[in-house]
Amino acid sequence: xxxxxxxxxxxxxxxxxxxxxxxxxxxxxxxxxxxxxxxxxxxxxxxxxxxxxxxxxxxxxxxxxxxxxxxxxxxxxxxxxxxxxxxxxxxxxxxxxxxxxxxxxxxxxxxxxxxxxxxxxxxxxxxxxxxxxxxxxxxxxxxxxxxxxxxxxxxxxxxxxxxxxxxxxxxxxxxxxxxxxxxxxxxxxxxxxxxxxxxxxxxxxxxxxxxxxxxxxxxxxxxxxxxxx
Amino acid sequence: xxxxxxxxxxxxxxxxxxxxxxxxxxxxxxxxxxxxxxxxxxxxxxxxxxxxxxxxxxxxxxxxxxxxxxxxxxxxxxxxxxxxxxxxxxxxxxxxxxxxxxxxxxxxxxxxxxxxxxxxxxxxxxxxxxxxxxxxxxxxxxxxxxxxxxxxxxxxxxxxxxxxxxxxxxxxxxxxxxxxxxxxxxxxxxxxxxxxxxxxxxxxxxxxxxxxxxxxxxxxxxxxxxxxxxxxxxxxxxxxxxxxxxxxxxxxxxxxxxxxxxxxxxxxxxxxxxxxxxxxxxxxxxxxxxxxxxxxxxxxxxxxxxxxxxxxxxxxxxxxxxxxxxxxxxxxxxxxxxxxxxxxxxxxxxxxxxxxxxxxxxxxxxxxxxxxxxxxxxxxxxxxxxxxxxxxxxxxxxxxxxxxxxxxxxxxxxxxxxxxxxxxxxxxxxxxxxxxxxxxxxxxxxxxxxxxxxxxxxxxxxxxxxxxxxxxxxxxxxxxxxxxxxxxxxxxxxxxxxxxxxxxxxxxxxxxxxxxxxxxxxxxxxxxxxxxxxxxxxxxxxxxxxxxxxxxxxxxxxxxxxxxxxxxxxxxxxxxxx
Ligand code: SF4
Numbered sequence: 001x002x003x004x005x006x007x008x009x010x011x012x013x014x015x016x017x018x019x020x021x022x023x024x025x026x027x028x029x030x031x032x033x034x035x036x037x038x039x040x041x042x043x044x045x046x047x048x049x050x051x052x053x054x055x056x057x058x059x060x061x062x063x064x065x066x067x068x069x070x071x072x073x074x075x076x077x078x079x080x081x082x083x084x085x086x087x088x089x090x091x092x093x094x095x096x097x098x099x100x101x102x103x104x105x106x107x108x109x110x111x112x113x114x115x116x117x118x119x120x121x122x123x124x125x126x127x128x129x130x131x132x133x134x135x136x137x138x139x140x141x142x143x144x145x146x147x148x149x150x151x152x153x154x155x156x157x158x159x160x161x162x163x164x165x166x167x168x169x170x171x172x173x174x175x176x177x178x179x180x181x182x183x184x185x186x187x188x189x190x191x192x193x194x195x196x197x198x199x200x201x202x203x204x205x206x207x208x209x210x211x212x213x214x215x216x217x218x219x220x221x222x223x224x225x226x227x228x229x
Numbered sequence: 230x231x232x233x234x235x236x237x238x239x240x241x242x243x244x245x246x247x248x249x250x251x252x253x254x255x256x257x258x259x260x261x262x263x264x265x266x267x268x269x270x271x272x273x274x275x276x277x278x279x280x281x282x283x284x285x286x287x288x289x290x291x292x293x294x295x296x297x298x299x300x301x302x303x304x305x306x307x308x309x310x311x312x313x314x315x316x317x318x319x320x321x322x323x324x325x326x327x328x329x330x331x332x333x334x335x336x337x338x339x340x341x342x343x344x345x346x347x348x349x350x351x352x353x354x355x356x357x358x359x360x361x362x363x364x365x366x367x368x369x370x371x372x373x374x375x376x377x378x379x380x381x382x383x384x385x386x387x388x389x390x391x392x393x394x395x396x397x398x399x400x401x402x403x404x405x406x407x408x409x410x411x412x413x414x415x416x417x418x419x420x421x422x423x424x425x426x427x428x429x430x431x432x433x434x435x436x437x438x439x440x441x442x443x444x445x446x447x448x449x450x451x452x453x454x455x456x457x458x459x460x461x462x463x464x465x466x467x468x469x470x471x472x473x474x475x476x477x478x479x480x481x482x483x484x485x486x487x488x489x490x491x492x493x494x495x496x497x498x499x500x501x502x503x504x505x506x507x508x509x510x511x512x513x514x515x516x517x518x519x520x521x522x523x524x525x526x527x528x529x530x531x532x533x534x535x536x537x538x539x540x541x542x543x544x545x546x547x548x549x550x551x552x553x554x555x556x557x558x559x560x561x562x563x564x565x566x567x568x569x570x571x572x573x574x575x576x577x578x579x580x581x582x583x584x585x586x587x588x589x590x591x592x593x594x595x596x597x598x599x600x601x602x603x604x605x606x607x608x609x610x611x612x613x614x615x616x617x618x619x620x621x622x623x624x625x626x627x628x629x630x631x632x633x634x635x636x637x638x639x640x641x642x643x644x645x646x647x648x649x650x651x652x653x654x655x656x657x658x659x660x661x662x663x664x665x666x667x668x669x670x671x672x673x674x675x676x677x678x679x680x681x682x683x684x685x686x687x688x689x690x691x692x693x694x695x696x697x698x699x700x701x702x703x704x705x706x707x708x709x710x711x712x713x714x715x716x717x718x719x720x721x722x723x724x725x726x727x728x729x730x731x732x733x734x735x736x737x738x739x740x741x742x743x744x745x746x747x748x749x750x751x752x753x754x755x756x757x758x759x760x761x762x763x764x765x766x767x768x769x770x771x772x773x774x775x776x777x778x779x780x781x782x783x784x785x786x787x788x789x790x791x792x793x794x795x796x797x798x799x800x801x802x803x804x805x806x807x
């Protein structure tokens with residue numbers, strides 16, 4: 001499924017390889033921009049945990065992805081992102097582990113419990129999970145455009161959520177629809193302005209209009225959320 | 230804490246209490262004390278529900294002082310579930326209260342002749358033991374309410390629910406929290422059945438008129454406590470992740486790692502995990518007017534617990550913790566937090582180990598009694614236990630018994646005790662601990678204490694294959710020490726990363742008891758505890774053949790990583806070769 005060896009193979013018009021495991025070609029059928037109270041952002045945490053898709057340059061190290069492309073401060077990465085998974089495998093060395101097209105990267109703070117401590121980067125207990133650890137992968141092939149799924153957990157959601165939501169991310173229409181369908185009235189009350197495919201919508205029709213736009217099955221949505229203080 | 234309260238429930242003329250000096254047990258607390266008494270005084274071959282077995286309830290060495298985090302309490306006996314030695318510990322208020330009353334332990338001995346059940350009241354003036362059959366077959370919440378009506382709100386209670394009275398193997402012992410609710414349980418190993426077999430329904434403690442225990446060197450103690458608290462609060466796990474989300478913060482990452490046992494250990498990832506994560510749980514608690522940050526006893530500065538309200542904002546249960554959420558979530562395929570919270574409430578009330586009960590429900594689902602994901606069916610099964618129906622009694626007897634009754638092959642137990650929430654095929658090191666702990670499959674028996682700081686058995690190369698045997702040994706030793714201090718095991722994370730916080734713990738112990746204990750002494754202390762426990766098990770008939778995981782962990786790979794448990798038997802047999 002994943003095209004790890006040659007990220008240039010079968011590119012779509014957007015420049016994203018067509019064979020990534022999410023079936024995402026780099027084009028969104030719906031563009032959605034939501035602006036609202038800063039406090040509304042925390043309502044999106046479930047989506048951050050479940051994961052979203054970004055277009056980026058792949059064939060680079062995890063550190064390069066986080067710092068050079070996402071713009072995170074290297075010190076922040078060192079101090080706060082203590083637990084990282086690449087395709088479900090705990091990562092120890094972010095300088096030498098390569099992100100390929102279609103990869104899933106999960107980011108977490110330091111976690112409790114024996115197993116929480118075991119899964120940490122460079123954990124003194126790393127031998128406990130040696131059979132599932134991500135091994136360092138020497139950079140193969142060239143750097144190219146690709147897609148990755150990012151999941152953000154726990155204490156990092158407050159710190160990184162606004163950044164990714166503000167810059168925009170891709171979600172399947174199904175995932176976003178089922179998330180928005182169950183949002184309570186307070187969530188919609190917190191929304192000040194919504195643009196669906198660049199057309200402004202007005203309260204109290206936010207919910208109805210967005211859900212109507214998301215009715216397309218198996219489509220992708222580009223979502224931007226701005227929090228205003 | 231220089232006396233032990235011994236209550237002979239089978240004495241001629243009715244239960245008789247005697248207070249004796251700690252004597253040969255001086256200097257021991259918590260797990261060290263319970264295991265020493267079990268090992269020395271209980272005939273290893275006795276039936277766990279017989280008069281020969283004893284139930285020991287012991288606060289830690291630092292309990293009752295102003296030291297932060299020192300309110301854990303240990304319960305020890307021969308386990309009806311495993312047939313071996315058991316130490317199970319809990320939070321709540323009773324540890325501090327019992328220590329302030331001056332008791333290093335309560336030991337329940339013998340067995341009453343009739344079928345009366347008793348309540349025991351202890352305050353600074355003495356002990357009263359009264360038969361009270363109006364308490365029969367009450368749940369923990371109701372029995373504590375009755376005690377509040379009788380004795381007021383300044384009490385702390387230790388009780389059993391219906392499961393303990395019925396002497397079911399999954400029965401727990403409940404300890405009341407800061408709100409005087411029976412929400413903290415010594416869950417593992419069926420110690421509730423032992424308390425039930427002694428005819429004791431509830432022990433009510435009242436420390437009115439007592440004072441905090443005074444350390445031998447108050448200045449040093451105060452200084453060490455300051456450093457201890459500062460260390461805990463500055464650490465990312467104890468200062469932020471645990472208080473914000475509670476232990477259920479683990480759901481997402483264990484699931485991501487493919488180590489989240491799902492559908493009775495058939496898979497390593499649960500699609501519904503994100504709906505029952507600690508992040509979602511904490512958010513729900515806050516929105517419903519509960520609490521996402523709360524201590525289980527006064528003096529806890531980490532506060533990993535919380536209050537879970539129902540949809541209407543009424544108290545339902547305390548914050549279900551990671552193991553509980555998993556045991557009913559991934560294990561049973563249930564992805565609804567309210568269902569899991571209801572199961573947590575029922576099991577606290579009936580007095581059941583949430584891990585054992587959740588895994589047992591998973592086994593019944595595997596047997597086809599219910600479908601995976603059937604939350605309502607799971608609730609009904611737990612209610613059956615409370616009623617004492619034949620089916621309920623089978624379920625309440627744990628996963629091993631239920632697996633046999635329903636002819637299930639994949640039964641995740643070691644020494645008869647259900648495995649906790651981490652798949653040992655994905656995280657093999659924890660499988661070493663599950664297999665070899667004298668307690669049966671137990672995740673807390675090898676917690677994350679700084680083995681390299683302690684230098685137990687030399688420094689371990691974390692990336693070297695085979696290192697997990699040595700690490701498991703070191704962790705089990707260190708945990709035995711922490712359990713004996715009455716310290717909450719969650720302090721271990723700060724100790725792992727911050728040598729000065731470990732030193733602060735040592736300083737606390739030394740200043741409290743006038744000792745000069747070093748890191749090396751803590752290792753010896755931990756080893757001594759483990760030796761006693763293993764010796765008891767050996768005399769009870771355990772051999773190395775019991776230090777094994779069920780064979781399906783070697784033969785059935787678990788996804789997404791498609792791994793089996795690969796640590797061989799010879800390596801497992803090396804764990805206690807120090
Ligand atoms: S950290 Fe949690 S378990 Fe430990 S004492 Fe505090 S509330 Fe209790």
